[in-house]
Amino acid sequence: MKILVCLKQTFDTEAKVVLDGNGKIDRKGVSMIVNPYDEFAVEEALKIVEKDGGSVTVISVGDAGAQDALRQALAMGADDAVLVDVGDTELDEYSTATILAKAISGMEYDLILGGFRAIDDGSAQVCGRVAEILNIPVVNVITKLEVAGGKATATREIEGGNEVVEVALPAVFTAQKGLNEPRYPSMKGIMKAKKKPLAKKSLADLGLDAIAPKVKAISFSLPEARQAGKVLQGEVADTTAELAKLLREEAKVI
Amino acid sequence: MAKGIWVFAEQLGGQIKKVSFELLSEGRKVADTLGEELCAVLVGKDVAGLAASLGEYGADKVYVAENAALENYTTDGYTNVVADLVKQYEPSALLLGCTVTGRDLAAQVAQRLETGLLTDCIGMEVADGQIVFTRPLYAGKVIVKASVPDARPVMATIRPNTFPVASNAKAAEVVTVDANVGEVRAAVKEVIRVASERPELTEADAIVSGGRGMKGPENFKVLEELADTIGAAVGASRAAVDAGWIAQSFQVGQTGKTVSPILYVACGISGAIQHLAGMSSAKCIVAINKDEEANIFKVADYGIVADLFDAVPALKEEIKKVIA
Numbered sequence A: 001m002k003i004l005v006c007l008k009q010t011f012d013t014e015a016k017v018v019l020d021g022n023g024k025i026d027r028k029g030v031s032m033i034v035n036p037y038d039e040f041a042v043e044e045a046l047k048i049v050e051k052d053g054g055s056v057t058v059i060s061v062g063d064a065g066a067q068d069a070l071r072q073a074l075a076m077g078a079d080d081a082v083l084v085d086v087g088d089t090e091l092d093e094y095s096t097a098t099i100l101a102k103a104i105s106g107m108e109y110d111l112i113l114g115g116f117r118a119i120d121d122g123s124a125q126v127c128g129r130v131a132e133i134l135n136i137p138v139v140n141v142i143t144k145l146e147v148a149g150g151k152a153t154a155t156r157e158i159e160g161g162n163e164v165v166e167v168a169l170p171a172v173f174t175a176q177k178g179l180n181e182p183r184y185p186s187m188k189g190i191m192k193a194k195k196k197p198l199a200k201k202s203l204a205d206l207g208l209d210a211i212a213p214k215v216k217a218i219s220f221s222l223p224e225a226r227q228a229g230k231v232l233q234g235e236v237a238d239t240t241a242e243l244a245k246l247l248r249e250e251a252k253v254i
Numbered sequence B: 001m002a003k004g005i006w007v008f009a010e011q012l013g014g015q016i017k018k019v020s021f022e023l024l025s026e027g028r029k030v031a032d033t034l035g036e037e038l039c040a041v042l043v044g045k046d047v048a049g050l051a052a053s054l055g056e057y058g059a060d061k062v063y064v065a066e067n068a069a070l071e072n073y074t075t076d077g078y079t080n081v082v083a084d085l086v087k088q089y090e091p092s093a094l095l096l097g098c099t100v101t102g103r104d105l106a107a108q109v110a111q112r113l114e115t116g117l118l119t120d121c122i123g124m125e126v127a128d129g130q131i132v133f134t135r136p137l138y139a140g141k142v143i144v145k146a147s148v149p150d151a152r153p154v155m156a157t158i159r160p161n162t163f164p165v166a167s168n169a170k171a172a173e174v175v176t177v178d179a180n181v182g183e184v185r186a187a188v189k190e191v192i193r194v195a196s197e198r199p200e201l202t203e204a205d206a207i208v209s210g211g212r213g214m215k216g217p218e219n220f221k222v223l224e225e226l227a228d229t230i231g232a233a234v235g236a237s238r239a240a241v242d243a244g245w246i247a248q249s250f251q252v253g254q255t256g257k258t259v260s261p262i263l264y265v266a267c268g269i270s271g272a273i274q275h276l277a278g279m280s281s282a283k284c285i286v287a288i289n290k291d292e293e294a295n296i297f298k299v300a301d302y303g304i305v306a307d308l309f310d311a312v313p314a315l316k317e318e319i320k321k322v323i324a
Ligand SMILES: Cc1cc2nc3c(=O)[nH]c(=O)nc-3n(C[C@H](O)[C@H](O)[C@H](O)COP(=O)(O)OP(=O)(O)OC[C@H]3O[C@@H](n4cnc5c(N)ncnc54)[C@H](O)[C@@H]3O)c2cc1C
Pocket: A013, A036, B210, B211, B212, B213, B214, B236, B237, B238, B239, B240, B251, B252, B253, B254, B255, B256, B257, B267, B268, B269, B270, B271, B272, B273, B274, B275, B278, B288, B289, B290, B291, B294, B306, B307, B308, B309
């Protein structure tokens, strides 16, 4: 079983986001992490390979810094990694997916895993778009995956419940929280990861020219901070009565 | 030339989702500004009877694609039908609710049509003949305004509860179209829906959420009673989910659901940045926490410093009195 995992490097969830002099998001000094959903994808790939044999390749489109994210996946146990280094080229989901699909189309795979969304842009598009380009099915927001005999059975989240879906491989699956508990890289894993292959490719290496994004950002702004409101202290009988009244008469929300 | 503002009318079990009415209500304004027609796309099995209700919220036209194979949502089936329709009629915009289904379908259709898609938008306006969408990035830490200047249709999914529903009654023209479902590669084997009397978390007008302060699964009953008093959904912090007290699908936050209710009541939740990421667009936030230093009070419109096991039942009784 050859498994590919699409992995994106994103801002740390705690990161403070500021705009630079040009009104764009300032990436300087921000600590970066593996997109949390992609950790579930890596973990799932490792579990399948541990059970059935095979290999796990992680692949990312990003700048040189994304190597750190790929190394983390290698330290968890992935076999090799591919970085398509696009420098500071502006990407949207369309161009990212086009690049990923092009890189993947030159590789062997039975299964492609990714996160159901990236926590930075929250788009939940890239993996689905990759599947569409590769002309293979996608099953999104999965919380369970079983692979056997060239087929996969996945449980995916739907509104108000779950559904079980069966699909022939190759196919793309996107991970939702609950799929598994990602392992922490061990010290030994971290040491080994340093020697594992990490191929760096440019767009030209893939035979691609610059791809114009479909989406154009017009302006960025920071949201207005919410103001702290009325905090009531005292006897519960009094504070709850007052709150009920405020919600009814002042906020008009009940 | 591409023309027409289209709204995907999402239905589940013979009911149109409220977010679809919200999109039609706001889409009406956009269509009028651009001088285009507003159309709804209704896909499913035996759904034609729902078409009239879409006219009530402003649709000029409803395209109805019916087929027995469209009873359950499937990525392939729905993508094939919707993408074919778009190719045939060439609308200038296609809007969907940012729901599990809307998100799934939008990405596939957008790629098949090689167009741009803006996800989870919280605003929409017309500027220089383009529809400009507002969307949060980095879990709401940055807001971007963006458009799709060249490709058509411009596609967007819009967060439920962003726009008010406005009745705009019209007798919509109903156009029945062929639904070529095509090959469905991922077959649905089983659908497990947990029956609930409460509204869906992402669409609810009010939510009562519990965190680590709930101390155990059995205590969620206290929250449910308050929720039922005000017709609210129940939510949770990751701490409560990770402790196994409540299912993952109830988690609110950066790695959970993004919600935008009118009222959000956080009980025994400290207000970590990742939790706030999922609910800070609520119109009114109420916090009940025994620690007056808790971060949640910095964003709450109203707070009570108290033990939630005293305050929540008491609040329920007081609310009953004021709404009686
Ligand atoms: C990558 C990543 C993603 C994450 N995603 C999410 C997410 O999507 N959603 C999310 O919620 N978190 C998320 N988290 C976790 C987040 O950082 C916090 O750990 C979590 O939100 C804390 O949950 P809590 O507020 O319930 O618990 P705590 O922080 O432990 O707070 C419990 C609160 O309850 C109060 N309390 C205790 N007992 C009582 C009582 N009897 N009466 C009243 N008050 C009481 C306490 O004073 C305290 O303020 C994420 C973290 C990471 C690193």
